[in-house]
Amino acid sequence: MASADLKDELTCSICLNLYSDPVTLKCGHNFCRECIESVLDTQKGSEAYSCPECRAEFLERPVLQRNTTLCKAPFTRPGPNIAEHFLSQEEHEDVFCTYCIHTPVVASKTCLMCEASLCDLHLTVHSKSPEHVLIQPTKSFRNRRCSHHNKVFTYYCTEDAECLCVSCCLGEKHRGHQVDLLNEACKQKKEKLQIVHGRLIKEREETKKKVQCLQNHLKHIPEKGASIVERVCVKLKDLKMKQDNLEKHVLNEISKQQEQVSLSVSNLIQQLEIKEDSLSRKLSSIEELCRIIDPVLYLQADRDDFANNMGVNDNLKEIKADDLVEDLIISTLNSGMVDIMSGLQKGYYVQEASGVLLDVNTASNDVHISDDLKTASSSNIKHCPKTDTKRFEESTILAIKGFSTGRVFWDIEGSKAGAWRVGMAYPSISRNGKQACIGNNNKSWGLRSFNKQYSIRHDEKEIKLLFQPICYKVRIYLDYAAGQLSFYELGNSMRHLYTYDATFTEALYPVIVVWDNGWVRVLN
Structure with missing residues (x-):
């Protein structure tokens, strides 16, 4: 009884159904929003609006206030409103056969036309006509009937995505629309949903792989960072040591020059002091001659002494003191700094690989090579028969020169259309069959551009990258000793695409694969 009162x-x-989006009028009565709006629409143009329950009148169309109490989930938890909660509780209860009045028997189906539930026995004698729609047992017929015509929903409008009764199908609103039986529409929607479900599963798996790849990459970042920090610290320590040695060398050079110049200037001072004494003696002798008054005595004075006193020495004009040669000191400093920087470049900075040329003797006969040996293009013309064992069977070419030491990079530009792959490979890679494809073995590493998507491949494992090509210019960077092969996109700024970690056992040769009218040009 209490349940009936609550209902x-x-x-x-x-x-006469449970509230759907309940709203309240000023008089306090509650209605479904759609129901009361329909009633108020019919009252438009009349002198006043009125409540269907108590006939209270309103001069203006009343504002519908959402009933937060009825909309609130029971026990203040998120979920369905009170009416929906009551409905769900009601539907989870056992449903008994309407016609078994003496002994309750659990129903197996409910007929929407009859609004009756039936056990297996009564179901055998029930009408099998299409109007009698059978569903899982339920006590609630809410949303099972049309609120305008009070008829059972039997059709579905695919254009408006609405369930319809027979009368709705004949109305103006759905005239000319694609209308299907409910069961058929449900079946079609489920089939489409299964397709979406399968696609989402596949997309989820791909996403999980990408997440796993990024997580693995994330795990290696601290290790790589520590390795870089160690190398940088070693270089900085070496740089500081070389700077200290250069400082000592330059300071020693300054001290050496200072000592030499000081000795030279001291010798000059000594020579000048001797000359100063000689001049003083001559001055004294002249002064004594000048004090003789008697002309005879003056003229009879020692002529040699007189001649010596009258002589002029021009050595003063040739005396020039040495000075510190600052230009030589600066030259020594600059030369030492250049040597330090040159050593750093040889030991740490990456060198651009010079002379990356394509080896025509390895090119498959469906690849065209430009005269400068820098461009490989996909071609339908067979350029040369496959007689050389070094020649690839399909779409591939190696460079002439490989790398087995140091850090180098080489740049390429690929076609926007078509397809291509670039990377590095051992010269011992197979030239025929599936194993000849770059990335299908453990002897090659490649980056593919196809259908506006990047992917990397090695040892038959391919990973699609999150980045879409922007400029189709790529840098391939090799650190042979560290076992790293990286790919970067050269846009307005260099963007890291992927880094392989491996232990290289052979020299690595640049490799290019082109197909579907694709082309690749070496930019070095």
Whole structure:
């Protein structure tokens, strides 16, 4: 009884179903939003609006206030509103056969036309006509009937995505629309949903792989960072040591020059002091001659002494003191700094690989090579028969020169259309069959551009990258000793695409694969 009373309290007096989006008028009565709006629409143009329950009048169309109490989930938890909660509780209860009045028997089906539930026995004698739609047992017929015509939903409008009764199909609103039987529409939607479900599963698996790849990459970042820090610290320590040695060398050079110049200037001072004494003696002798008054005595003075006193020495004009040669010191400093930087470049900075040329003797006969040996293009013309064992069977060419030491990079530009792959490979890679394809073995590493998507491949494992090509210019960077092969896109700024970690056992040769009218040009 209490359940029935609660159901009455939660039932809209217009549609006689449980509230759907309940709203409240100023008089306090509750209705489904759609129901009361339909009633108010019919009252438009009249002198006043009125409540269908108590006939209270309003001069203006009343504002519909959402009933937060009825919309609130029970026990203040997120979920369905009170009416929906009551409905779900009601539907989870056992449903008994309507016609078994003496002994309750659990129903197996409910007929929407009859609004009756049937056990297996009564179901055998029930009408099998299409109008009698059978569903899983339920006590609630809410949303099972049309609120306008009070008829069972039997059709579905695919254009408006609405369930329809027979009368709705004949109405103006759905005239000319694609209308299917409910069961058929449900079947079609489930089939489409299964397709979407399968696609989402596949996309989820691909996403998981990408996440796993990024997580693995994330795990290696601290290790790589520590390795770089160690190398940088070693270089900085070496740089500091070389700077200290250069400082000592330059300071020693300055001290050496200072000592030499000081000795030279001291010798000059000594020579000048001797000359100064000689000049003083001559001055004294002249002064004594000048003090003789008697002309005879003056003229009879020692002529040699007189001649010596009258002589002029021009050595003063040739005396020039040495100075510190600052230009030589600066030259020594600059030369030492150049040597330090040159050593750093040889030991740490990456060198651009010079002279990356394509080896025509390895090119498959469906690849055209430019005269400068820098461009490989996919071609339908067979250029040369496959007689050389070094020649690839399909779409591939190696460079002439390989790398087995140091850090180098080489740049390429690929076609926007068509397909291509670039990377590095051992010269011992197979030239025929599936194993000749770059990335299908453990002897080659490649980056592919196809259908506006990047992917990397090695040892038959391919990973699609999150980045879409922007400029189709790529840098391939090799650190042979560290076992790293990296790919970067050269846009307005260099963007890292992927890095392989491996232990290289042979020299690595640049390799290019082109197909579907694709082409690749070496930019070095």
